[in-house]
Amino acid sequence: MIDFASTETEAQLSALGLRMIRRGQWVRRPSEIEAGELIKRIRERLSAAGPAGTVEGMTVIDTAVKVTHYRGRWRPLAGSDSGLFVARRPQDYGADLWCVVLVTEGVPFRLVDLPVDDPAAPGHDEAWRVQAALDAASGSPQVFRATPSSGTGASAGMTVDLFSPLPRWAERHLELVGMSIPRISGALRSYRVPEVAMPDLADFLASMLWMRQVTGEGRNDS
Incomplete structure (x- = not known):
């Protein structure tokens, strides 16, 4: 068995052109935060955003659907929808954009495209964490x-x-x-x-x- 913790092994791997990545670098993650605080920050960003305008073809994650039924949680906006949602919206070219949207009676009022905290991260990373926060806050954590x-x-x-x-x-x-x-x-x-x-x-x-x-x-x- 190779002892990757030994100085000799580290030197041998370095000689082969391999670079050590510390655990903290590999698992780099956002800061720990309460679910309610994350939702509060998202709402503050939405408050500072401009009007959403017309958004065709938007789909949202329905927080009322069981957390163990991920694909079944996605659906189009309904006229009765109001509140904060994780959503995807079409663009002319490429995959649908990830966003968070504030909805009033089925109409997008304000939205923010993701990511916002880490521009290098995929939008779904922030979207899935926001959804986890929304589920936890609703009393049905993932x-x-x-x-x-x-x-x-x-x-x-x-x-x-x-x-x-x-x-x-x-x-x-x-x-x-x-x-x-x-x-x-x-x-x-x-x-x-x-x-x-x-x-x-x-x-x-x-x-x-x-x-x-x-x-x-x-x-x-x-």
Whole structure:
């Protein structure tokens, strides 16, 4: 087994042209914040934005739909919609843009395109974290399922199933403590994680994305 922590190994890898990336650099993430505070900041940005104007073809995430049914949460705006939504809107060329939008009686009132905090990040990273905050604030936080795996020896541990997409920085954290495996039926993504790493992982998902752990059957209908 290679001892990657040894000075000799580090020197050998450096001689091969490989550069060490510290853990903090690899899992670089936004600051920890309460869900309500993140929503407050988003509303402040929207208050400073100009009128949304006409927006055709917008789709939004319906917070009223179960958090374990991600694809089923997306729908067009309805005339009864009012409030803050994570949304996507078409553009002339390229993929739909990610945004947050303030809606009044089915009409977009103000919107802000994402990302806003990190211009180098994909828009969905900020969008999915805002949605996690909205779900937590509504009393239905996003969940992850952790069950004992059937493996033995090196393959033993916990299977962690996710039902909502995670920002890229959260995926990097999971890949650091575990490994991606073929998704379990009903989940969007599944990982194999050593049992000893589960307490820290659960704390990470709870503090950064306000998620809660479940042990029963999850469902995504994807």
